[in-house]
Every structure is written in C-alpha cells, then in structure tokens.
Amino acid sequence: MGHPNLTDSVESNSTDCPSIDDFRNQVYSTSYSLITVLGLVGNGFALVVLIRTYRQGSPFHVYMLNLAVSDLLCVMTLPLRVHYYVAKGRWDHGDFLCRISSYALYVNLYCSIYFMAVMSVTRFLAIVYPVQNLRLVTENRARLVCVAVWVFICLSSSPFLMSGQHFDSVTNKTKCFEPPRRQGVRKLVMLNYLSLVIGFVMPFLVILVCYAGIVRTLLSRTSAARRQRGTGTRAIRMIVIVLLTFLISFMPYHVQRTIHLNFLSRGDTTCSEKIAMQKSVVVTLCLAAANSCFDPLLYFFSGEGFRSRLSSLRQSMKNSTLRRIGRVKPATGSESGENHQLKAT
Known part of the structure; x- marks a missing residue:
C-alpha cells in the first residue's frame, strides 16, 4: 500500500528554482508540534477512559480503542520530525528511528481509514439490520477484525521501512524523510x-x-421509531465527522500525491509549477497527519456511550476518593479523642 517516502520532504528538480526549505521547515515544525500536543492530549485522554471502562465493552468500543492506540503511536514519533525540521534538515537519531518514524505515520494514516470503514459498517448493521446485528457483530469478532487490519496495514506499508537515512554530500548533512530520486518515479x-x-x-x-443505507433507513422510520433517537443521532454525528476527516485530511493528500507523481514524470514543467507543487506537498501531508486530531471528536460525539463512560469514570473516581476520606476520618476522630483525654488529665 505504501511506497518509499514521497511527500515528507521535497527537493527541487532544477538548480534554477529557488529552494522552499525555509517554508518547508517552518510549516512542518509548527504543524507537527501542534498535532503532537492535540493528538497526545485528545487520544491519551480517550484511551484512559476506554481502558478504565473496558468492562462496558462493545464492538464499537474495540474499534475506538484500536484507533486511539494507532493515533498515539503515530504522534509519539512526530517530535522526531519536529527536531529534524527545526535543525533545517539534519537527522541525528540513527537509521532505525528514521525508518520507524516514516513507517508510523503511514501505518496510522491507513489504519485510521480502515478502522473508520469497519466502524461505519458496524453502525450500518446496527441501524439497518438490528436483528442480524446481534448475531453477526460481537466483541470477539471485532477483535479479529482489528488484528486483520493491523496485520494487513503493517505488511502493506512495509515499503516505508526500506527507505532510511542517507548522507547528502551537497549539504554535508545526514537526511531523513526525503523523496526518491527521479529515476524511481515510474x-x-x-x-x-x-x-x-x-x-x-x-x-x-x-x-x-x-452512510447511504443509514440515512435511507433513518428517513424511512416511523414516528414512533424516530422518538428513539439515540442510535440515529450518534450515526449522524459519525457521518459528519468521518466525512469531514476524509475531505480535510485523507482526500487532499491522496489526490495531491497522485498529481505530484505524474508531475515528476513530466519533463516540461516550469519553475513556478515546481514551487507550487512542492508547497502543496507540504500542506497536504500536514493535513494527512492531522487526522489524529479528528479522531477524539469521533469518540466523544459518536462513540457508543463514550460520554456515559466518562461520567461513570468520574463517578467511580469520586466514590473512590470518598471511600479514602471515610477511612481517614475515624483515625482523625480517635486522635482528637485522645488529645481531649490528655487535656483532661
């Protein structure tokens, strides 16, 4: 599914064209820093809630848990990219981390796409075929699907592991996240x-x-069924969030990557076209990496009972605190009694 690093960085096809390195370094370092903070906070918080309320399991819960893990694994490698672009394209962390950092971003990208697809299928079965859904969709089957997604994506993205660090004799720097040479474009x-x-x-x-099946079913429901709006509301929220994620993160990246590859195979491009294409590479890859920031919205607004899980987690933490206070109070009372007795004597 992958290919060696095509769009992490851009080098000019012609020495006559001005470099966009300053633009690239500034945009990548700023964007990846912001994505790291938002991704760690959002997905880390979601993962804590999902793990602490794991007993309230469901197939949808299993998919959300795996999606959060995928996002966290990705954003944990982004600081290495930030350091690389802050250092103006100098890599100091070894060949292994170079390969893993490239690999993790694309594994997350395609795991997110596939987990969103299986979550959509799960919601579709729950609304359109509710009776069959009880028999077909189980937690164990959801775990098997997640294992299959991980194995398939990790294996099909393995070409990203083939491209590691290399030394650039022109700049006298060790490079990572650089695109392939022109001869490998075909x-x-x-x-x-x-x-x-x-x-x-x-x-x-x-x-x-x-989503077409979900919308059709919701529109054809009787007025009595429409009063039971919980599942339908979550489905509509999921449709909106997933489609926005695809339109903002995934689609621009895949469209631009295809255009860029065909652009590189041409020999009649002008300098202004090359600069515009290189800048679009930078912007669309940042948008693709930002998918980790959209997924917490998916958990909170469309996850089955995510907010109720959050409430139950808060309640259990509150009860735990009260129990600890309750255990401390008798000791405090006995101490005050002893003090009173000492004063009396």
Whole structure:
C-alpha cells in the first residue's frame, strides 16, 4: 500500500528554482508540534477512559480503542520530525528511528481509514439490520477484525521501512524523510495507484454505501421509531465527522500525491509549477497527519456511550476518593479523642 517516502520532504528538480526549505521547515515544525500536543492530549485522554471502562465493552468500543492506540503511536514519533525540521534538515537519531518514524505515520494514516470503514459498517448493521446485528457483530469478532487490519496495514506499508537515512554530500548533512530520486518515479506511480485503490478508494466507497443505507433507513422510520433517537443521532454525528476527516485530511493528500507523481514524470514543467507543487506537498501531508486530531471528536460525539463512560469514570473516581476520606476520618476522630483525654488529665 505504501511506497518509499514521497511527500515528507521535497527537493527541487532544477538548480534554477529557488529552494522552499525555509517554508518547508517552518510549516512542518509548527504543524507537527501542534498535532503532537492535540493528538497526545485528545487520544491519551480517550484511551484512559476506554481502558478504565473496558468492562462496558462493545464492538464499537474495540474499534475506538484500536484507533486511539494507532493515533498515539503515530504522534509519539512526530517530535522526531519536529527536531529534524527545526535543525533545517539534519537527522541525528540513527537509521532505525528514521525508518520507524516514516513507517508510523503511514501505518496510522491507513489504519485510521480502515478502522473508520469497519466502524461505519458496524453502525450500518446496527441501524439497518438490528436483528442480524446481534448475531453477526460481537466483541470477539471485532477483535479479529482489528488484528486483520493491523496485520494487513503493517505488511502493506512495509515499503516505508526500506527507505532510511542517507548522507547528502551537497549539504554535508545526514537526511531523513526525503523523496526518491527521479529515476524511481515510474515504479512509484504504479505503487501509488495500487495504494490509492486499496488504501483509500475502496474503504471510502464502503463508507459512502454504509452512510447511504443509514440515512435511507433513518428517513424511512416511523414516528414512533424516530422518538428513539439515540442510535440515529450518534450515526449522524459519525457521518459528519468521518466525512469531514476524509475531505480535510485523507482526500487532499491522496489526490495531491497522485498529481505530484505524474508531475515528476513530466519533463516540461516550469519553475513556478515546481514551487507550487512542492508547497502543496507540504500542506497536504500536514493535513494527512492531522487526522489524529479528528479522531477524539469521533469518540466523544459518536462513540457508543463514550460520554456515559466518562461520567461513570468520574463517578467511580469520586466514590473512590470518598471511600479514602471515610477511612481517614475515624483515625482523625480517635486522635482528637485522645488529645481531649490528655487535656483532661
């Protein structure tokens, strides 16, 4: 599904064109820093809630848990990218971390797409086929689906592990996250179309079909059924959040990546076109990495009982605090009694 680092960084095809390194370094370092903070806080908080309320499990809960883990693994590698671009394209962390940092971003990207697809299918079955859903959708099957998604994405994204650090004799710096040389573009064009179809188009079509079925079912419900709005409201919220994530994060990146690869294979490009293309690479990759910031919205607004899980977690923490205070009070009372007795004597 992947190919060696195409869009992490950009180098000019012509020495006549001015470098966009300053633009690239500033945008990447700022964006990745912001994504790291928001992603760690949002997904870390969601993961704590999901783990602490794991007894209230459901298939949707299993998918949310795996999506949060995927996001956290990704954002934990972003500080290495921030350091690289703050250092103006100098890599000092070794070949292994270079490969893992590239790999983690794209594993998260496609895991997010696939987990959103299976979550959409789960919601579709719950609304359109509620009776069959009780038999077909179970926690154990959801775990098997998650294992299958992880294995498939990790294996199909393995080409990202093939590209590590290298020394640039022109700048006298060790580089990471750099694009392939021009001679490898034809092979990447074919790999891109494969990953575009399997990693983006197919799951997106599945999501659209599921949402069409959900909307149709909700519109055809009787007035009595519409009064039971909990599931339908969560489904509508999920549709809005997932579609926004695809339109803002995933679609611009995949469209631009395809255009960029075809652009690199041309020989009649002008300098202004190259600069515009290189800057679009930077912007769309930042948007793709930002998908980790959208997922906490998915948990909070459309997750099955996520807010009730949060309330129950708060209540259990409150009860635990009260129990600890209750255990301390008798000791305090006995101490005050002893003091009173001493004073009396």
